Amino acid sequence: MAKYPFETIEPKWQKFWADHKTFKAVEDPGFAQDKRRYVLDMFPYPSAQGLHVGHPEGYTATDIYCRFLRMKGFNVLHPMGFDAFGLPAENYAIKTGTHPAITTAANINHFRTQIKSLGFSYDWDREVDTSQEDYYKWTQWIFLKLFEKGLAYEAESPINFCPSCKTGLANEEVKDGLCERCGTKVTRKRIRQWILKITAYAERLLEDLDGLDWPEPVKLMQRNWIGRSEGANVIFKIDGYPDTLEIYTTRPDTLFGATYMVLSPEHPLVGKITTAGQQDAVKAYVDSAAKKSDLERTDLAKEKTGVFSGAYAVNPVNNKKIPIWIADYVLISYGTGAIMAVPAHDERDWDFAKVYKLPIIQVVSPTKPGSSEDVSREPAECTVADGFSVNSGSFDGLPTDEAKAKVTAWIEEQGIGKKAINYKLRDWIFSRQRYWGEPIPLVHCEKCGIVAVPEKDLPLKLPEVTSYAPTGTGESPLALISDWVNTSCPKCGGKAKRETNTMPQWAGSCWYYLRYLDPHNDKAFAAKDKVEYWAPVDLYVGGVEHAVLHLLYSRFWHKVLYDLGLVNTKEPFQRLVNQGMILGEDNQKMSKSRGNVINPDDIVKEFGADSMRMYEMFMGPLEVTKPWLTAGLVGVSRFLERLWSIAEKCHLAEPNGTVIEAPDASHADLTRLLHKTIKKVGQDTDTLNFNTAISQMMIYSNELAKLAEVPRSLWEPLVQMIAPYAPHLGEELWERLGHKESISKTQWPVYDEKLCVESEATIVVQVNGKIRDKFTAPVGTAKAELEKTALALPGTVKWTDGLTVVKVITVQDKLVNIVAK
Ligand code: ANZ
Ligand code: ZN
Numbered sequence: 001m002a003k004y005p006f007e008t009i010e011p012k013w014q015k016f017w018a019d020h021k022t023f024k025a026v027e028d029p030g031f032a033q034d035k036r037r038y039v040l041d042m043f044p045y046p047s048a049q050g051l052h053v054g055h056p057e058g059y060t061a062t063d064i065y066c067r068f069l070r071m072k073g074f075n076v077l078h079p080m081g082f083d084a085f086g087l088p089a090e091n092y093a094i095k096t097g098t099h100p101a102i103t104t105a106a107n108i109n110h111f112r113t114q115i116k117s118l119g120f121s122y123d124w125d126r127e128v129d130t131s132q133e134d135y136y137k138w139t140q141w142i143f144l145k146l147f148e149k150g151l152a153y154e155a156e157s158p159i160n161f162c163p164s165c166k167t168g169l170a171n172e173e174v175k176d177g178l179c180e181r182c183g184t185k186v187t188r189k190r191i192r193q194w195i196l197k198i199t200a201y202a203e204r205l206l207e208d209l210d211g212l213d214w215p216e217p218v219k220l221m222q223r224n225w226i227g228r229s230e231g232a233n234v235i236f237k238i239d240g241y242p243d244t245l246e247i248y249t250t251r252p253d254t255l256f257g258a259t260y261m262v263l264s265p266e267h268p269l270v271g272k273i274t275t276a277g278q279q280d281a282v283k284a285y286v287d288s289a290a291k292k293s294d295l296e297r298t299d300l301a302k303e304k305t306g307v308f309s310g311a312y313a314v315n316p317v318n319n320k321k322i323p324i325w326i327a328d329y330v331l332i333s334y335g336t337g338a339i340m341a342v343p344a345h346d347e348r349d350w351d352f353a354k355v356y357k358l359p360i361i362q363v364v365s366p367t368k369p370g371s372s373e374d375v376s377r378e379p380a381e382c383t384v385a386d387g388f389s390v391n392s393g394s395f396d397g398l399p400t401d402e403a404k405a406k407v408t409a410w411i412e413e414q415g416i417g418k419k420a421i422n423y424k425l426r427d428w429i430f431s432r433q434r435y436w437g438e439p440i441p442l443v444h445c446e447k448c449g450i451v452a453v454p455e456k457d458l459p460l461k462l463p464e465v466t467s468y469a470p471t472g473t474g475e476s477p478l479a480l481i482s483d484w485v486n487t488s489c490p491k492c493g494g495k496a497k498r499e500t501n502t503m504p505q506w507a508g509s510c511w512y513y514l515r516y517l518d519p520h521n522d523k524a525f526a527a528k529d530k531v532e533y534w535a536p537v538d539l540y541v542g543g544v545e546h547a548v549l550h551l552l553y554s555r556f557w558h559k560v561l562y563d564l565g566l567v568n569t570k571e572p573f574q575r576l577v578n579q580g581m582i583l584g585e586d587n588q589k590m591s592k593s594r595g596n597v598i599n600p601d602d603i604v605k606e607f608g609a610d611s612m613r614m615y616e617m618f619m620g621p622l623e624v625t626k627p628w629l630t631a632g633l634v635g636v637s638r639f640l641e642r643l644w645s646i647a648e649k650c651h652l653a654e655p656n657g658t659v660i661e662a663p664d665a666s667h668a669d670l671t672r673l674l675h676k677t678i679k680k681v682g683q684d685t686d687t688l689n690f691n692t693a694i695s696q697m698m699i700y701s702n703e704l705a706k707l708a709e710v711p712r713s714l715w716e717p718l719v720q721m722i723a724p725y726a727p728h729l730g731e732e733l734w735e736r737l738g739h740k741e742s743i744s745k746t747q748w749p750v751y752d753e754k755l756c757v758e759s760e761a762t763i764v765v766q767v768n769g770k771i772r773d774k775f776t777a778p779v780g781t782a783k784a785e786l787e788k789t790a791l792a793l794p795g796t797v798k799w800t801d802g803l804t805v806v807k808v809i810t811v812q813d814k815l816v817n818i819v820a821k
Contacts (some may be wrong), residue, residue: 001325017119031075033643035071035073035074046083046382051601056114059581062078066078068686071747073744079126080115082513084108084131085437093468093627095108112127118612124495135515138525148468159193162187163184165434174186191474194431194499196430197421197428207727208570213574221548227425229424230418233246234316237314240311241273258341260340262325263395274310275309282326284307315340316395327352344361362383428553433471435470437507439498442498444498444499517535542578582616607637610726646701649708678717697722716737765790777789781812791808804821
């Protein structure tokens with residue numbers, strides 16, 4: 001048996017595919033809408049480390065699926081590109097002085113070579129690189145559309161700031177108070193920012209999740225991040241002042257239990273209502289709160305702090321005066337930046353009331369009032385759960401839900417508030433004080449204010465700089481290039497300065513899936529007919545780490561484009577699949593420091609790309625986390641060797657080997673197994689259950705391997721089925737069968753349902769409901785025949801001895817149930 005020479009076969013077919021543009025996607029109107037598929041991988045950031053084994057996992061899955069779909073008669077779009085702006089290239093430039101464009105280009109070349117060595121069926125003519133001028137021209141163009149729609153605004157406010165990356169960050173980029181990129185503790189800094197109004201889309205971003213075929217946990221993460229809550233805004237009078245205090249609460253039913261109020265330290269009323277005697281204490285407190293992050297302020301475990309303003313509000317339900325405090329556990333950025341505190345039923349308020357000895361009144365009882373419970377005294381603990389209203393005047397006895405509705409209605413009648421909805425989602429801090437990103441195409445004119453760079457002047461090119469290092473002053477390195485910064489106003493021609501902030505890493509990836517549809521268009525980001533031909537993405541595969549960053553941002557941009565009539569679907573990605581993480585052999589996350597990193601290049605070199613691909617699919621279900629096992633890889637590569645040796649029994653006796661054309665009768669069982677295999681592999685590939693499809697092909701090939709000579713009709717369909725999985729081997733075997741066209745252009749084999757059913761059925765025999773015997777019979781045996789056999793079985797005879805059979809119930813191919821008395 002000759003060894004399977006993957007070293008020569010794999011490059012041969014990779015060259016063939018490239019030369020023939022085998023996988024070029026064309027907008028052929030001959031394919032009906034439901035025969036077109038857009039299958040997308042999350043494009044990689046071209047890091048200096050090159051590909052890791054997690055990349056080919058998702059890429060192989062989509063590749064198998066695409067190759068399968070093409071053989072099933074679909075027109076398939078399957079592109080690849082590079083998310084090329086970002087911090088690592090810039091940090092490298094700071095260290096070495098090498099321009100990020102140079103490093104990025106080198107990394108992309110390396111990635112492309114690695115990806116091509118795995119034999120993926122991408123249409124490489126559609127490759128995109130987000131850092132190229134002809135790409136970011138359109139990123140800037142879309143930004144200007146947002147700007148025109150009033151969805152981009154400038155503001156100076158305290159934002160998350162990474163002291164190490166020296167740039168502002170979006171909320172989504174802060175994980176547990178640390179910078180998502182470098183792990184440094186995020187601080188707060190007041191800087192001028194460009195902000196995108198993603199909150200204007202909160203409701204739609206939430207609502208449209210329902211129609212998506214996405215993993216539930218990802219939908220849930222987005223729902224929680226958007227964080228919709230329903231309640232009421234209530235206006236309280238302030239004793240002795242004309243001003244009123246508006247609060248947001250999700251528990252209007254607890255209004256009778258509000259024993260004090262809290263303003264966030266940044267609340268505008270703080271300066272107005274603080275009494276003379278409290279001025280110093282309040283000022284000191286406000287200053288100290290400004291230094292803390294939101295996370296520190298809202299941490300439940302931290303002791304609550306605050307200071308009394310000296311002023312009182314009036315509770316509208318009973319006209320009682322209640323003190324107004326200032327405390328940093330209330331955030332200015334949520335609701336109205338002020339709350340009514342109900343210590344009996346809110347943990348934070350409870351903790352605070354205990355520290356400052358404020359009154360606590362129970363207004364919700366877990367049991368229906370009227371029972372023996374005494375609710376007149378201060379409760380022993382805080383209860384947040386729903387129950388029944390108590391100490392609440394005419395609302396007493398109502399279950400929480402009803403009380404919420406009734407109190408809200410009462411508030412509205414009194415004209416002191418109304419139903420309100422709030423979202424946790426904050427607007428997207430969009431500007432970065434860094435170099436390697438898209439320049440924001442705006443100028444600041446002394447007369448006209450902020451003016452957009454005209455479309456004809458796009459792209460606004462990223463200028464050369466001598467120093468890439470972030471200035472840390474709140475300005476990007478672009479601010480130092482005065483002949484770039486100083487410009488003239490596009491509107492009035494007067495003196496103006498360019499915006500020097502750049503866009504965040506996420507900008508380019510917000511819309512790349514649209515650029516693939518028409519990557520060389522210089523008149524539009526993509527022609528409308530091409531968008532209509534392919535969009536939306538039918539299947540999107542990538543890591544779960546993008547659940548609330550990229551996937552939320554691109555949904556937002558897509559909806560804006562939808563509102564502008566530039567795309568025809570509300571959502572960009574109809575179906576999402578997250579591939580599971582591949583761990584090291586030691587079941588630990590792969591990392592350099594653990595020394596357990598598997599390099600895909602080494603595997604391809606030693607075992608071939610087909611083995612690598614098949615192994616990653618055979619490790620387990622696509623979505624689960626699983627460890628790398630070299631033994632498993634060896635097993636899969638043996639399977640490919642076995643296929644090679646089966647081929648020798650069929651046709652590989654080159655050059656003039658005999659091909660056995662027809663099965664003979666002795667292959668009836670194998671023919672059945674073949675049809676069952678075609679059915680199962682087809683179903684499993686269609687549902688992305690690649691591991692079980694591979695198992696089935698292994699079962700079938702084991703049987704084939706037992707034959708001395710393998711007929712073509714039993715072999716060719718297996719070659720076709722293996723082709724999406726091990727495409728190089730598939731092409732080679734196909735060619736050796738005497739075919740001239742690429743196997744990817746052939747039709748997926750068809751099975752005969754009749755041959756897929758079991759030929760024999762096991763019939764269970766019951767006597768008075770208990771199983772007493774079993775037998776086998778050909779599938780489809782008549783009921784009368786089954787009864788006759790069943791009644792004669794030893795088990796039946798034994799258990800009906802001395803009884804009379806009164807009834808026999810028979811289910812064909814399954815069961816004979818005998819009732820005897
Ligand atoms: C009274 C009350 C009584 C509350 C009770 C809760 C329980 P969601 O929207 O679910 O997060 N709150 C409102 N604005 C706030 C702010 N800016 N900073 C900190 N806390 C704020 O919860 C909204 C609840 O969080 C509101 O309902 C308010 O406390 C508090 F038994 O009002 B509640
Ligand atoms: Zn001007």
